[in-house]
Amino acid sequence: MADKASETRITDLNNLPADSVARAGDKRFAGFLLNDDGAERWARAARDRVFAEIETLGLIANVGELEMKGYTALTPEQVGPPAFIDQLRETIIALAEKRSGQAIDRASGVTFEDDNSPYGQVHSLFGLFGEDPIFEQALMHRPMLALVTYLLGESCFLHHERAAIKGPGDQYLPMHADPSGPTPYPWISQVCNTTFALTDHTIESGTTCFVPGSHRLCRQPTREEAMDLSSFVPLEVPAGSLIVWHGNSWHGALPRKQPGIRVSLVQYFSRPSAASDVPRNFNSVVTPEMLARNPPRFATLLGVDDPTLRLESFKAQRTGYSFC
Secondary structure (H helix, E strand, C coil): CHHHHHHHHHHHHHCCCHHHEEEECCEEEEHHHCCCHHHHHHHHHHHHHHHHHHHHCCCHHHHHHHHHCCEEEECHHHHCCHHHHHHHHHHHHHHHHHHHCCCCCCCCCCCCCCCCECCECEEEECCCCCCCCHHHHHHCCHHHHHHHHHHHCCCCEEEEEEEEEECECCCCEEEECCCCCCCCCCCCCCEEEEEEECCCECCCCCCEEECCCHHHCCCCCCHHHHCCHHHCEECCECCCCEEEEECCCCEEECCECCCCCEEEEEEEEECHHHCCCCCCCCCCCCCHHHHHCCCCHHHHHCCCCCCHHHHHHHHHHCCCCCCC
């Protein structure tokens, strides 16, 4: 399937419709980079769809928090059935045990105590798609996608996914913003992070911390700022919650100070124009069965759809709207 998708992309991008060429007198111009009434209509329609979904799902207050603080948390009641969260957590733990070849000690949490990852004393699992359909459900979670789309537009894609199992330790995750590249960053979010809290996220369990309003600084914290614990504002949420934040928001985490494990699923999204580091290639794991049992946007989120659609949305974004 990977070879077929790659061939389709090249063919589509090298055989654009004849009417995509614009004329000015006797001169010809590549029309995809020109604003026109169609792009304006596309952009306004995308804006209306995004706003309508936010209102339908009752997420206006969460959007307000994203704008004011740079982050928000959906309650377990907003997220959905506890059975979904339970299945997601148990699937991640089972997969960690399968890949590591050892049983996870849930009581003590010391199974991966020797891990020293970029995220601190956290055991991470990548490459989750294809392991279980529950990860497809997590990607297509409707309230999550509504907020992600508000931040990044309808053409955004999943950059990567990661399950995290955190046991006791002493390492803080320093404050940082998620974008890469030179600063200042655009004030409109270029990337965003979503985290399903599959166990209670408390101060004692090593929860995520933020600097409220830092998304408006549009830069990374300095080394001193990154380690200034006085700026760490913990976000405590019960199991079943969903945390979403603007990519510019400064965030870090506390070490876990109690026995046991903190389990979460992180999904990191990007605008197509902001993929400054290489996203995961999902072509090798997406099957026809996956595409058949999911809505069309599933293919867009995993980057296996027709790339000419992204050119249209890019053109619409140039009109000044950010919801395409």
